[in-house]
Amino acid sequence: MHVPDGFFDVPVSVGGGVVAAGGVALCLRGAHRELDDRTAPMAGLVAAFIFAAQMINFPVASGTSGHLLGGALAAILVGPYTGALCVAVVLLVQGVFFADGGLTALGINMVDMSLVTVLVGYAVFRGLLRVLPSTRKSVVASSFVAALVSVPAAALSFVLLYAVGGTTDVPLGQVATAMLGVHILIGIGEAFMTALTVASVMATRPDLVFGARHVLPTLELRTTPATVGGS
Amino acid sequence: MTSHPGNRAPSLAVHQLAFAYPDGHQALFGVDLTIAPGERVALLGPNGAGKTTLVLHLNGILTAGHGTVSVAGLPVTKDNMLEIRRRVGIVFQDPDDQLFMPTVREDVAFGPANLGLRGDELAERVRHALDQVGMLALIDRPPHHLSFGQRRRVAVATVLAMQPEILVLDEPSSNLDPASRRELADILRDLELTTLMVTHDLPYALELCARSVILDEGVIVANGPTHDLLCDQELMRSHRLELPFGFDPKSLAVPGR
Amino acid sequence: MTSHPGNRAPSLAVHQLAFAYPDGHQALFGVDLTIAPGERVALLGPNGAGKTTLVLHLNGILTAGHGTVSVAGLPVTKDNMLEIRRRVGIVFQDPDDQLFMPTVREDVAFGPANLGLRGDELAERVRHALDQVGMLALIDRPPHHLSFGQRRRVAVATVLAMQPEILVLDEPSSNLDPASRRELADILRDLELTTLMVTHDLPYALELCARSVILDEGVIVANGPTHDLLCDQELMRSHRLELPFGFDPKSLAVPGR
């Protein structure tokens, strides 16, 4: 859903740009707080990963395939600030270097696909973890719901923006229903992919799942007296 | 497990294979290569000679622009791709490209499970393959946490679990410490499986393979006993294959199989 | 460029270095190592011996739990970290980790620019370093367009551009084809720079380094002429260092510097 030029009128396009710039500036500061002087290489590598992961096609139903958007996944793996920043970088690169998404719509694209997906996805994820027991299963389940909700949330924010500054007069209720319907379907694919990816990282390097660091087991201490001669 | 009656079809038969990449770069210019059942052959050649391109044709990842490949008599075509991929077991250079599952067990089970194996039969395949490379004790560990040498051995097991007709190894000795190198050589020798070994490591080729072929600029330029090829200084030099310091094949007896 | 008066402080002096990782795993147990200006020394040892941990202490990426490291007389401490990192040039094993800038020129300039060099002086440094490794012609290329051997050489240049006191190479011969291996050896020999070479490649160690030390289980267990160590079969075997097939150091004259 990389919006091209001409979809939105000039005021909303510019407004989107201003909001996106503010959001990205906030994320830059947040990421720098989390990663310090590692920010540039780490965020760069994570952005490259998202860029590559978006090229992984996975089968949806016989014949059709989908691909990851990655907002919720990035937020859960590397934290909301770095995650949103990385997705924003990917969108910027796609717009400026690959002509994928209009230059005037760049702000709107960033707001929908980076800020909203990450904000909603991460809020849902952390909210669920707070009420669920501290287990790996909860982390995976929360990832699933977070990703599932994040995609229609982005679609909804798109519809809202369109209501304000869309260039064609369409019946908004119908469009919203259609957009949500389609994006709930896309969200299911996103949810499976996100949850399974988080599960596989949890299995090998649980410390690399930012959103679930508190679920890490504490070190086990063996306080039984040592037997002489070993077992 | 691997008895080879004399009149079987060759494990691998490559005939007049030519290939150009979509960008127009031609990598192979008519390669002929036949490997008999049970033989171990080294594929030598400088960087950019087309070695990887050739390997990717053996199991149909790339398909020939011209010429044919067949494995134990079965031609590599779209229709029998699954059987071809079972028959040709490729161990890639970087074990991290090959191992992606959370545990060693799941990684080794991946191939045979794709072939439809389930339950006890699958479990037995996995155990046997890991046993062949001496890694059975690590079956429940994440591959990510193993040493490089252990990962290389698990990568070999992932392919052995498919009971291949021919084992294809891409730079098997790279990045191994001396002891891991020797241990892998012992394992490969004990397997008694048809093997094609793509390598820069000339001593390793001499140690393991009675016969070698040299690929350069997309054609086979030499084919013969490894010892003879390595002793032909003129031939070696002209294909950027130089023997390492202190290694003199002339002083060695020809190793038997 | 590299004249070494006899009475200078040692290029590297490691004294009683011990270190444990935050998770409690102790990797070094009191390492002593001295390297004189202009010397080339090989650091041998099996996987997991603590070699990487030691290397990361040399330029203060890790800081000692106990003991000291000093480079040409300057102790490795927080206060003089920039000068230490100039003096100790580490070439990491994977050139893709080391070449992170968009072009070869910028990559080689990165180190000296961090030291404050600008303009013509910087440009001259870059050109000279690339010239030393024979890569000047590729100065404007992106690193990912180079072959593996070329990238390894550019990685060496990135460090040479800082005019280090000591060059530390982590597995310099890994993944190189025979010709690239030899070309790199020629370059390293011509540099005439104090060098510490961490390697599994025993023939390469013998070819390039008159002296070797063996690190195992966090201590230096042997220190002497490379040729002598390699000929001591008992010593080598007990530290998982086995000579490759067909390589017999006894049959070789001791290579001079």
Added chain:
Amino acid sequence: MSGGHSDRLYVPGASAVHRLPPQCKLVAVLTFVLIVVATPRDQFWAFGLYAVVLASVAAVARVPAPVILRRMVVELPFLVFALLLPFVSHGERVQFFGLTVSEAGLLGAWNVLAKGTLGVVASILLAATTEPRTLLLGLERLHLPALMVQIMSFMFRYADVIGGEMHRMRIARESRGFQARDVRQLRVVAQSAGALFIRSYERGERVHLAMLSRGYAGSMPVIVDVRAGRGQWLTAAALPMPALAIAVTAWSLT
């Protein structure tokens, strides 16, 4: 064979367009697209003239038409959306090729198609005449935050490396008989993605170590800089200025 595709964007050349400093081109393209977006949709002739302006830039830069056409496929998903607009929009119905459609929707579809296409072609020309590296320098000159530019720079450097790893992992999977046929194979695809993430993250850590070892202390040194003179800014204005003239005329006619 190489996994990435960032190289394919740039069409090497030495034309006046290629030689312009990147910041001039960025500002020119952005202004041009903004003007196009702000043009009243019912002034059909204006969009024809914009296309002529872009075509002359392409001619000066010697970017072949097939290259531009091939890259325009990124626009396809929105073509579908635009085609739907006449059927779902409000307003008076009119006959169009035998179909009853909304007049406003028809205009809306035209609006999106015309402006979207001009925007895509302008972006394609920018990427085709400027190396990614240079474009990054231009963004830096235009005061995009330095940290942002660095992140993009690392992303460009490693997109091919990670793409290559991904490509090799896929080949290794397929070599063991894997075919991604339906939803049940999703787990395997996701596990590869997880492994790829861990590899990327760990490479980031190693790159950071390598940077520290060469004296990195938190800020990247400025090694290459691109400056633009008044003349170059004027040359770059050759794109937005005619567009502005067209737009002003279009506005005055409505």
